[in-house]
Amino acid sequence: MAAETTTTTSAAPGRFSGLREFWYYFSMNHGAVLGLAVFLLLILVAIFAPVLAPFPPDQQFREFIRMAPSWAGGTQPQFFLGTDEVGRDILSRLIHGARFSLFIGFFVVVLAMITGVTFGLLAGYFRGWVDAMIMRVMDIILAFPSLLLALVMVAILGPGLLNAMLAIALVLQPHFARLTRAAVLSEKSREYVTSAKVAGAGHLRQMFITILPNCLGPLIVQATLSFSNAILDAAALGFLGMGAQPPTPEWGTMLARAREFITSAWWIVTMPGLAILITVLAINLVGDGLRDALDPKLKRS
Amino acid sequence: MLRFILQKLALIVPTIIGITIASFAFIRLLPGDPILAMASQYGVTPERYEILKHQYGYDLPIWQQYFNYVGGILQGNFGISLATKRPVIEEFMTLFPATVELALFAILIAVALGIPAGIFAAIKRGSWFDQITMGVALTGYSMPIFWWGLLLIIFFSGYLGWTPVSGRIAVSFFFPRVTGFMLIDSLIAGKPAGFVSALRHLILPAVVLATIPLAVIARQTRSAMLEVLGEDYVRTARAKGLEPSRVVAVHAFRNALIPVVTTIGLQVGLLMGGAILTETIFSWPGIGKWMIDSISKRDYVSVQSGLLLIALIVMAVNLIVDILYAVINPRIRVQ
Numbered sequence: 001m002a003a004e005t006t007t008t009t010s011a012a013p014g015r016f017s018g019l020r021e022f023w024y025y026f027s028m029n030h031g032a033v034l035g036l037a038v039f040l041l042l043i044l045v046a047i048f049a050p051v052l053a054p055f056p057p058d059q060q061f062r063e064f065i066r067m068a069p070s071w072a073g074g075t076q077p078q079f080f081l082g083t084d085e086v087g088r089d090i091l092s093r094l095i096h097g098a099r100f101s102l103f104i105g106f107f108v109v110v111l112a113m114i115t116g117v118t119f120g121l122l123a124g125y126f127r128g129w130v131d132a133m134i135m136r137v138m139d140i141i142l143a144f145p146s147l148l149l150a151l152v153m154v155a156i157l158g159p160g161l162l163n164a165m166l167a168i169a170l171v172l173q174p175h176f177a178r179l180t181r182a183a184v185l186s187e188k189s190r191e192y193v194t195s196a197k198v199a200g201a202g203h204l205r206q207m208f209i210t211i212l213p214n215c216l217g218p219l220i221v222q223a224t225l226s227f228s229n230a231i232l233d234a235a236a237l238g239f240l241g242m243g244a245q246p247p248t249p250e251w252g253t254m255l256a257r258a259r260e261f262i263t264s265a266w267w268i269v270t271m272p273g274l275a276i277l278i279t280v281l282a283i284n285l286v287g288d289g290l291r292d293a294l295d296p297k298l299k300r301s
Numbered sequence: 302m303l304r305f306i307l308q309k310l311a312l313i314v315p316t317i318i319g320i321t322i323a324s325f326a327f328i329r330l331l332p333g334d335p336i337l338a339m340a341s342q343y344g345v346t347p348e349r350y351e352i353l354k355h356q357y358g359y360d361l362p363i364w365q366q367y368f369n370y371v372g373g374i375l376q377g378n379f380g381i382s383l384a385t386k387r388p389v390i391e392e393f394m395t396l397f398p399a400t401v402e403l404a405l406f407a408i409l410i411a412v413a414l415g416i417p418a419g420i421f422a423a424i425k426r427g428s429w430f431d432q433i434t435m436g437v438a439l440t441g442y443s444m445p446i447f448w449w450g451l452l453l454i455i456f457f458s459g460y461l462g463w464t465p466v467s468g469r470i471a472v473s474f475f476f477p478r479v480t481g482f483m484l485i486d487s488l489i490a491g492k493p494a495g496f497v498s499a500l501r502h503l504i505l506p507a508v509v510l511a512t513i514p515l516a517v518i519a520r521q522t523r524s525a526m527l528e529v530l531g532e533d534y535v536r537t538a539r540a541k542g543l544e545p546s547r548v549v550a551v552h553a554f555r556n557a558l559i560p561v562v563t564t565i566g567l568q569v570g571l572l573m574g575g576a577i578l579t580e581t582i583f584s585w586p587g588i589g590k591w592m593i594d595s596i597s598k599r600d601y602v603s604v605q606s607g608l609l610l611i612a613l614i615v616m617a618v619n620l621i622v623d624i625l626y627a628v629i630n631p632r633i634r635v636q
Contacts, residue, residue: 147574273448
């Protein structure tokens with residue numbers, strides 16, 4: 001017990017200086033800071049969507065169908081980004097769509113991370129047949145192209161946003177498992193783990209409290225990558241008609257029928273995709289910054 | 302070397318068995334009765350149901366069904382498409398060259414642009430060229446490619462009218478199928494105008510499919526080069542007074558190439574996923590579009606076999622990449 005108290009007290013100041021050091025490296029990357037700002041802005045937009053959006057996302061203005069944006073030849077100044085094929089305000093739909101995309105990202109990453117990290121910990125900690133079983137299953141999942149596997153999963157479960165998210169979480173989860181396993185293998189033989197074991201820590205404590213916090217760096221980077229992948233894959237499934245179903249203002253779903261308007265109403269096609277691109281780009285910028293700040297190997301160069 | 306290949310093969314056997322189990326389980330995981338699902342809207346009489354159940358072997362114990370399934374695959378029997386009533390493997394082989402042609406062209410674009418861009422970005426680290434290239438690469442990496450394809454259609458097909466919107470070649474061309482690659486078959490048939498038409502159809506989908514691999518390869522090449530440029534042997538080469546271009550080309554690039562080759566290999570699986578979206582947008586008659594059509598037509602036998610075949614192809618390509626990796630990097634072989 002005495003050993004444990006000393007570790008926690010001595011770790012506390014270290015943790016804060018670690019955070020400061022982290023921010024120092026992170027903020028050196030201007031792109032990452034910009035990405036973080038955009039991402040925080042998007043979260044605010046998602047939270048305050050009903051207040052910010054000029055109209056409800058499903059309200060149809062039948063007299064203003066396929067109205068061009070107000071700055072691009074549209075006659076109606078209240079529709080800043082124009083209206084879609086049934087007269088709904090595109091800006092309002094995009095603002096509400098931010099809720100879906102961010103929710104998809106969070107949900108998928110949390111689910112994939114919890115299951116993947118648990119499997120990876122079990123595999124790396126126990127080795128032997130547990131390891132072999134878990135990692136072979138992960139290999140099988142990774143053998144399929146992820147979008148194809150997600151599509152087939154949705155075909156089994158039925159189209160819809162929840163099923164799409166479950167399918168995407170399933171295909172992203174092996175990356176977490178592999179990463180955790182590799183980190184556990186390199187940490188397991190370190191002295192602090194042995195000392196925890198000698199002090200009488202049980203399997204669960206060793207896995208989750210002793211080892212896991214020291215594997216977090218690469219996992220955080222992977223989580224950001226998975227966040228943007230989840231948004232892209234969910235949008236792709238929505239586009240293919242297998243994700244969120246109309247009239248949900250999910251960005252990919254908004255593009256599902258857009259092909260019909262490529263010659264007649266470019267704004268119906270352009271705007272939702274731009275929203276996806278900006279969101280994913282912002283998250284990937286943050287991911288790059290996190291990798292620079294958390295990867296000690298790159299830090300030196 | 303032979304031992305290395307055999308070891309690799311032994312390692313993927315469990316995965317291959319797992320893939321067959323997964324694709325076997327697919328039809329049985331579908332909600333509802335598989336026979337009724339196959340019969341779909343037409344319905345089926347009780348007598349016919351029993352006949353079908355026997356015909357497809359659904360009355361056997363589950364493990365026996367699995368062994369029959371694998372036995373069929375080993376004999377090249379991938380089932381009969383529910384939609385067209387033709388053998389699935391025939392449909393697959395007809396459409397597969399279209400996807401390969403598209404994917405090869407895409408990877409060619411990605412490698413031809415990505416590797417030089419990555420090298421120059423690394424040499425001129427921190428310059429405006431580096432920053433712009435990496436900015437563009439990250440944007441490409443973040444691209445929802447189905448939207449990117451639509452944008453390119455709006456601009457190049459709609460606004461400029463340079464390229465056709467869909468398909469592989471203008472319908473006015475017909476020539477015998479030799480390789481299945483339109484670019485090659487048109488030349489074999491001696492129709493250069495057909496070659497031009499095929500190229501015009503190919504260029505936009507290939508650019509769309511190349512976008513993400515191009516971004517990944519450029520980023521990977523840059524970071525591999527940066528790592529290698531800091532190595533002792535590069536410093537030694539520089540200290541010897543070698544031409545900077547020779548140091549980069551001979552000493553640095555050859556060693557940076559190793560991780561880049563792996564990256565290119567890893568793109569194959571992603572290309573298959575990307576092909577689903579690209580082929581759908583451009584109505585490209587390949588297996589990506591075929592999978593989507595099969596899913597929407599509820600042609601589950603085709604979906605099942607397509608899933609299996611695609612996974613096996615991706616695995617085979619990854620195996621070849623692993624072996625290539627060992628050929629260019631002897632250190633791997635010893636491990």
